[in-house]
Amino acid sequence: MTQLKTLSRKPALYSLREPADKKLSLNNDGQLSLFFLGVGSAFSKRHYQTNLLIVKGQDHLLIDCGTKTPQAFFELGLPIAHVKNYFLTHSHADHVGGLEEVMLVARYGTQTKPNVWITETYQNNLWDMSLRGGSAYNEETSGKNLTFGDMWQVHRPRWLAGYPRETYEFEVGSIRLKAFRTMHIPGNATSWENSFWSTGLVIDDRILFSGDTKYDPALLTDYTERFPIETIFHDCQLTPPGGVHASIDELKNLPADLKAKMVLVHYGDDWEKNTAKVADLGFAAMAQQWMYYDFKVRKIRGKT
Numbered sequence: 521m522t523q524l525k526t527l528s529r530k531p532a533l534y535s536l537r538e539p540a541d542k543k544l545s546l547n548n549d550g551q552l553s554l555f556f557l558g559v560g561s562a563f564s565k566r567h568y569q570t571n572l573l574i575v576k577g578q579d580h581l582l583i584d585c586g587t588k589t590p591q592a593f594f595e596l597g598l599p600i601a602h603v604k605n606y607f608l609t610h611s612h613a614d615h616v617g618g619l620e621e622v623m624l625v626a627r628y629g630t631q632t633k634p635n636v637w638i639t640e641t642y643q644n645n646l647w648d649m650s651l652r653g654g655s656a657y658n659e660e661t662s663g664k665n666l667t668f669g670d671m672w673q674v675h676r677p678r679w680l681a682g683y684p685r686e687t688y689e690f691e692v693g694s695i696r697l698k699a700f701r702t703m704h705i706p707g708n709a710t711s712w713e714n715s716f717w718s719t720g721l722v723i724d725d726r727i728l729f730s731g732d733t734k735y736d737p738a739l740l741t742d743y744t745e746r747f748p749i750e751t752i753f754h755d756c757q758l759t760p761p762g763g764v765h766a767s768i769d770e771l772k773n774l775p776a777d778l779k780a781k782m783v784l785v786h787y788g789d790d791w792e793k794n795t796a797k798v799a800d801l802g803f804a805a806m807a808q809q810w811m812y813y814d815f816k817v818r819k820i821r822g823k824t
Contacts (some may be wrong), residue, residue: 533750535718542639544573544596546580546603551616552724553696554753555591556815559562559806561757561788563615567809568592570786571718572753574723579693581605583721583729587617590784596810601625606636606672609731610718611650611705619653623671637690640676642717643668665786667786680739684742685712698722702733705764709734722747728755728816734751735761735770740743740778747783750815753807756784758794768794772801 522580537553539545544690546556553575558568569586593600600622610617622696626632638646647668656665668674677688677699686701703709704718720731720739725747731753733739743749762769765786771779784798785807800807 533818534813534815536772536808537808537814539596539812541760542591542596544593544598545617546573546575546598547578548575548812550577551817552576552727552815554723554727554729554815554821555811556785556807556809557589559787559809561786562612564789568719570755570807571615572729574665576724577693579697581607581692581697583607584609584615585618585622585746586614588614589618590621592810599613600624601630601632604632604634606697606783607635608635608638608642608723609645609699609702609720610716611646612732615732616646619651623651623655624658633671635675635692636672637675637692639678639688640674642673652810672712683746684738695767700739702731702739703736704732704734707764712736712739716759723751726750727820728752728754730766732764733766734764734786735766737774740774751804751813752778752782753785754782755786758787758791768797768801771803773821779803 550662555575557571557575558564559570560567561576568588571586571589572583574581574583583604590600612741626634635695637812655671659666665783670704670749673719675690677690680687681690688699690697699721700721701712702718702720703715704710705716705752709715718732721729722743723729726749728743728749730753754771757765757767759767761770770815779802783805784803795806
């Protein structure tokens with residue numbers, strides 16, 4: 521792993537911290553902490569894939585589990601079997617490719633069921649299109665194979681009315697989350713409504729994690745106006761516009777106040793060529809792998 525050395529500017533409400541003794545922990549002193557198991561694009565070899573661990577006090581949630589994620593946990597001294605709580609944003613392998621290992625280790629190793637927060641619609645897609653082949657046929661009882669519910673403890677997010685796009689809410693202990701639909705694939709999709717299932721998150725009403733998305737200014741406007749967002753971790757390809765990810769040359773057109781809050785993530789291995797450009801265009805930073813982003817404890821709507 522090559523650590524980023526250059527940051528253009530940093531929002532005042534978070535600090536960066538290395539894991540103690542380079543060992544990852546699933547708890548902290550109570551502040552909201554975000555830790556990227558990877559910050560790279562789907563095919564990154566230097567920085568693994570963009571998968572995010574949220575830690576707050578004794579609570580944790582892993583956002584996505586790509587092909588490199590079990591390896592990252594191993595290198596950080598924490599078996600992935602210790603992770604109890606999952607949320608999946610969409611079904612590309614850099615986001616769900618490590619789940620087969622998670623399921624089989626849980627069923628046949630620790631004999632547990634990890635928790636997953638997932639809608640019924642996306643559960644059916646994920647199981648039928650991505651996970652069934654490597655998991656369902658390992659057992660047969662009375663002519664029936666394993667199901668998603670045999671591998672996972674399923675929790676349903678609650679649909680929220682009155683939002684500008686399909687949005688759900690759920691809690692994992694003290695961590696409060698809202699999941700919103702994004703516009704990612706196919707390449708000719710023109711809105712979240714004609715896109716295949718993909719989501720981003722608002723975390724504790726203060727952090728926006730875009731997940732994988734094409735350039736979608738309405739998404740940022742809608743949710744930064746609704747919530748007091750302090751920091752935005754946003755999908756960004758550093759190559760020219762085109763494809764299924766927002767490009768830096770599109771994101772540069774956003775208002776200055778949004779860019780000043782925006783930490784770019786899901787980038788390619790040639791990021792060194794773009795550090796000056798990131799700073800010159802007014803973005804906060806490029807996300808760093810294997811660093812805790814610690815956010816100050818604050819009161820939000822009567823809660824901490």
